[in-house]
Amino acid sequence: MEKLFRTSPDLKVIYVLVRPKQGQTLQQRVFQILDSKLFEKVKEVCPNVHEKIRAISADLNQNDFAISKEDMQELLSHTNIVFHCAATVRFDDHLRHAVQLNVTATQQLLLMASQMPKLEAFIHISTAFSNCNLKHIDEVVYPCPVEPKKIIDSMEWLDDAIIDEITPKLIGDRPNTYTYTKALGEVVVQQEGGNLNIAIIRPSIVGATWQEPFPGWVDNLNGPSGLIIAAGKGFLRSIRATPMAVADLIPADTVVNLTLAVGWYTAVHRPKSTLVYHCTSGNLNPCNWGKMGLQVLATFEKIPFERAFRRPNADFTTNNITTHYWNAVSHRAPAIIYDFYLRLTGRKPRMTKLMNRLLRTLSMVEYFINRSWEWSTYNTEMLMSALSPEDQRVFNFDVRQLNWLEYIENYVLGVKKYLLKEDMAGIPEAKQHLKRLRNIHYLFNTALFLIAWRLLIARSQVARNVWFFIVSFCYKFLSYFRASSTLNA
Numbered sequence: 001m002e003k004l005f006r007t008s009p010d011l012k013v014i015y016v017l018v019r020p021k022q023g024q025t026l027q028q029r030v031f032q033i034l035d036s037k038l039f040e041k042v043k044e045v046c047p048n049v050h051e052k053i054r055a056i057s058a059d060l061n062q063n064d065f066a067i068s069k070e071d072m073q074e075l076l077s078h079t080n081i082v083f084h085c086a087a088t089v090r091f092d093d094h095l096r097h098a099v100q101l102n103v104t105a106t107q108q109l110l111l112m113a114s115q116m117p118k119l120e121a122f123i124h125i126s127t128a129f130s131n132c133n134l135k136h137i138d139e140v141v142y143p144c145p146v147e148p149k150k151i152i153d154s155m156e157w158l159d160d161a162i163i164d165e166i167t168p169k170l171i172g173d174r175p176n177t178y179t180y181t182k183a184l185g186e187v188v189v190q191q192e193g194g195n196l197n198i199a200i201i202r203p204s205i206v207g208a209t210w211q212e213p214f215p216g217w218v219d220n221l222n223g224p225s226g227l228i229i230a231a232g233k234g235f236l237r238s239i240r241a242t243p244m245a246v247a248d249l250i251p252a253d254t255v256v257n258l259t260l261a262v263g264w265y266t267a268v269h270r271p272k273s274t275l276v277y278h279c280t281s282g283n284l285n286p287c288n289w290g291k292m293g294l295q296v297l298a299t300f301e302k303i304p305f306e307r308a309f310r311r312p313n314a315d316f317t318t319n320n321i322t323t324h325y326w327n328a329v330s331h332r333a334p335a336i337i338y339d340f341y342l343r344l345t346g347r348k349p350r351m352t353k354l355m356n357r358l359l360r361t362l363s364m365v366e367y368f369i370n371r372s373w374e375w376s377t378y379n380t381e382m383l384m385s386a387l388s389p390e391d392q393r394v395f396n397f398d399v400r401q402l403n404w405l406e407y408i409e410n411y412v413l414g415v416k417k418y419l420l421k422e423d424m425a426g427i428p429e430a431k432q433h434l435k436r437l438r439n440i441h442y443l444f445n446t447a448l449f450l451i452a453w454r455l456l457i458a459r460s461q462v463a464r465n466v467w468f469f470i471v472s473f474c475y476k477f478l479s480y481f482r483a484s485s486t487l488n489a
């Protein structure tokens with residue numbers, strides 16, 4: 001919406017389907033977004049932006065999205081272009097819910113779109129990982145072994161227990177219900193698009209903005225953002241990842257630019273078949289998890305997060321044994337010790353729960369950070385060459401120009417500012433806090449070493465001999481040093 005208003009101030013209206021949430025009405029939710037820093041530039045070119053957004057109450061879990069008759073009438077008669085982004089993106093969602101959101105709702109939206117007389121294009125947002133069971137992925141819709149229609153029907157009469165049982169068989173070699181249902185959603189789009197003018201966009205891992213409206217903007221914990229927080233606050237100490245695997249991140253503004261360009265191309269050129277566009281970075285400008293991780297850590301040195309639990313010092317592990325070892329030593333043990341301290345001081349323990357949640361998240365993303373994929377980008381490159389030089393500049397989605405180190409630094413800064421809502425003025429105090437944590441760390445390790453050594457000396461003659469040898473060696477060395485300095489004087 002931000003980019004559309006900024007580049008097309010003459011635009012009449014954008015209808016957004018929204019559900020009320022957390023005690024906020026639709027209008028409040030939309031106005032909260034419009035009043036955020038993200039929309040500051042828009043307001044300069046389009047001061048009446050509030051009047052150009054029509055929030056329509058809709059819930060994708062309901063029949064006809066529970067849209068009122070009047071709203072439906074207005075939507076059907078006025079819409080020129082549909083951008084379908086809503087989805088459940090939870091990796092662990094129950095199959096019934098994931099099918100409802102990512103498949104059935106897509107089918108219903110297509111039905112609605114077929115009744116829109118002024119519709120020029122229908123743009124469906126999928127994910128580059130919808131076919132992550134393949135290594136090389138082309139810009140085509142791949143068939144699914146079981147027809148989406150059969151899956152939709154079966155969800156109506158199967159009970160939860162049976163669905164739980166068949167889920168692993170249905171998702172096959174995909175890692176979760178999210179990627180599986182996004183793949184089904186694509187097949188539905190292709191099979192039930194009828195005469196509509198449709199395109200599918202497949203972004204990889206969406207990160208903070210690169211340039212627009214300003215670098216580093218991010219507003220959710222999806223993808224790496226949540227884990228950057230966990231690392232910066234010192235909770236995340238080790239992560240099972242392959243440093244050389246490609247980190248196929250794509251900035252949010254790049255996805256937006258490509259989406260708008262696809263909207264234009266689909267409406268104006270009306271391709272005969274449904275085109276799929278990969279919005280990925282790996283084949284044009286690859287970055288790997290090792291490089292990304294190091295830059296994230298380097299940025300924490302310059303711009304630390306406030307009130308960290310421990311000093312940020314995460315590392316990659318590459319096998320099961322080391323992963324279990326570091327999970328026990330660096331994740332679970334400090335959480336148990338801290339909770340013990342909280343209990344002793346009369347407070348409610350919370351660290352073990354938080355750590356368990358983090359470990360669960362890590363286990364879910366492991367699949368994606370230990371493999372590399374190749375996505376072909378012929379359609380995306382074709383689109384780039386179809387744009388005028390001016391549009392190539394305004395709707396830039398050429399990731400070859402992206403400087404990863406600069407991007408990652410801005411990403412971490414954006415996480416601090418826009419997700420954690422921390423003030424830059426707090427950086428000196430955050431650095432002091434990290435120094436205190438470092439001193440506590442040294443003190444703790446020294447105390448631990450001395451206790452262990454004392455116990456060893458009490459129990460072992462060999463340890464006592466070694467200790468005697470070290471002490472007498474130090475004494476002799478000091479005596480020699482003192483004698484030689486007296487002679488020199």
Ligand SMILES: CCCCCCCCCCCCCCCCCCCCCCCC(=O)SCCNC(=O)CCNC(=O)[C@H](O)C(C)(C)COP(=O)(O)OP(=O)(O)OC[C@H]1O[C@@H](n2cnc3c(N)ncnc32)[C@H](O)[C@@H]1OP(=O)(O)O
Pocket residue numbers: 089090091092127128129204205206221222223224225226227228230231239290293294296297314315316357360361364365368369
């Ligand atoms: C050599 C040096 C090495 C140095 C290492 C340095 C490390 C630096 C960090 C870099 C890490 C890089 C890791 C990259 C990870 C990449 C992920 C790749 C994913 C690719 C997928 C494909 C992309 C897509 O197509 S779509 C979008 C992907 N979807 C998601 O990302 C959603 C994932 N989330 C979930 O599925 C769930 O939230 C789940 C299962 C993780 C957690 O579920 P749970 O029920 O436990 O919690 P919630 O109810 O969801 O939330 C509770 C609570 O937690 C907050 N939260 C939610 N998500 C996250 C998160 N990802 N991280 C942290 N916290 C999260 C949420 O806001 C809630 O907070 P409340 O305060 O309780 O409200």
Ligand SMILES: NC(=O)C1=CN([C@@H]2O[C@H](COP(=O)(O)OP(=O)(O)OC[C@H]3O[C@@H](n4cnc5c(N)ncnc54)[C@H](OP(=O)(O)O)[C@@H]3O)[C@@H](O)[C@H]2O)C=CC1
Pocket residue numbers: 017018019021058059060061084085086087088089101125126127128182202203204205206207220222223
């Ligand atoms: N993040 C990523 O890395 C990637 C995302 N994608 C795709 O991009 C799209 C957006 O994802 P992302 O922004 O990350 O995820 P979000 O969860 O932030 O966005 C999903 C949107 O869908 C809406 N939604 C979910 N359920 C319903 C419902 N029952 N009724 C109405 N609206 C609903 C949500 O509304 P509400 O705000 O009310 O919850 C939310 O605005 C998805 O299609 C996803 O598959 C693709 C590749 C990568």
